[in-house]
Amino acid sequence: MKFNETARRFLALALLLPFFLFYGCGTAPAPRHVPAAGYPVGYSERGVASWYGPGFHGRKTANGETYDMHQLTAAHRTLPLGSVVQVRSLTSGRTVTVRVNDRGPFAKNRILDLSQAGAQALGMIGNGTDQVEIRVTAYQGRPGAMGYLRVQVASFAEQANAQTLASRLRGQYPDVRVEVVELAGGRRYRVHVGRFTSEQQAEAVAGRLEAQFQVDPLVVRDDT
Numbered sequence: 184m185k186f187n188e189t190a191r192r193f194l195a196l197a198l199l200l201p202f203f204l205f206y207g208c209g210t211a212p213a214p215r216h217v218p219a220a221g222y223p224v225g226y227s228e229r230g231v232a233s234w235y236g237p238g239f240h241g242r243k244t245a246n247g248e249t250y251d252m253h254q255l256t257a258a259h260r261t262l263p264l265g266s267v268v269q270v271r272s273l274t275s276g277r278t279v280t281v282r283v284n285d286r287g288p289f290a291k292n293r294i295l296d297l298s299q300a301g302a303q304a305l306g307m308i309g310n311g312t313d314q315v316e317i318r319v320t321a322y323q324g325r326p327g328a329m330g331y332l333r334v335q336v337a338s339f340a341e342q343a344n345a346q347t348l349a350s351r352l353r354g355q356y357p358d359v360r361v362e363v364v365e366l367a368g369g370r371r372y373r374v375h376v377g378r379f380t381s382e383q384q385a386e387a388v389a390g391r392l393e394a395q396f397q398v399d400p401l402v403v404r405d406d407t
Contacts, residue, residue: 224319226262230294232270232315234302235287238367244285245406246324255279255304258287258296261332261382261404265324270295272305273314279304282323286406289338291399330405331378332385333358337398338373345372348396352376356388378405 236252244250246264257268266283281301288296295317297305307313336352339345345361352359352374362373376392379385382402389400 223262223266224322227316227318228294229273229314229316231292231312232295232297232302232305232307232317233288233290233293233312234297234299234307236299236302242365242367246284248284250285250298252299254298255281255301256284256298257281257301258285259283259294260286260288261402262319263322263324263329263404264406265322266319267321267323268295269318269320270297270301270305271316271318272307273316275306275313277305280320286403289335289401291401331380332382332402333375333379333405334377334385334389334392335401335403336374336376336392336396337400338371340369340371342372345374348374351396356392375403375405 235258239250240252242250244256245258250256257270259266259268262268262283264283264285267280268283269278269280271278279297279301281297285296288294293312295315297307299308302308305313305315337345337348339348342361342363349359349361356376358376358378360375362375364371364373377385377388379388385402389402392398392400
């Protein structure tokens with residue numbers, strides 16, 4: 184009986200040994216991407232929402248759809264595309280549920296750009312902006328479709344200005360690039376820095392860039 188107990192303990196140790204060897208080795212396991220499915224359901228945020236309409240109607244959104252200002256959609260800088268968000272006005276108490284299919288707003292003091300239909304549901308068309316609380320309630324995108332976070336350092340109408348800033352940044356920051364976008368007001372050249380897996384990392388770099396270059400950087404998700 185004593186022999187059988189010893190044998191059982193030895194067998195259990197043998198089965199657990201690979202586990203301890205794997206996690207106890209000096210090399211850290213390779214980082215994994217958090218799957219986008221179901222993430223980040225429950226996330227909430229408060230701030231200023233704005234809306235965009237006729238100037239963008241019919242243009243491509245970040246997920247490849249055609250923007251329809253009459254549909255209940257929205258733009259957010261970092262939430263995974265396909266996130267379903269309940270938006271509540273903190274001034275009127277009205278609520279609306281929208282789906283994130285675009286990127287924006289590209290203004291530091293705003294957290295969400297609603298479609299015209301979403302803005303109408305909250306009664307904010309006339310004011311243009313509103314204080315809101317947003318909460319992610321579901322996810323309708325592709326699993327694993329969430330890209331890296333980047334810091335948008337600045338946006339320029341002139342390509343030469345963007346290239347000049349990018350050249351200054353390349354000596355100090357990794358993964359510097361200039362993204363060309365077509366907007367209703369014309370072509371813009373956006374200077375991006377880094378590839379981050381957490382908003383804390385990206386915000387820390389954004390803070391250093393703001394102090395160093397007197398810019399208003401934004402953290403955005405790269406969906407390309």
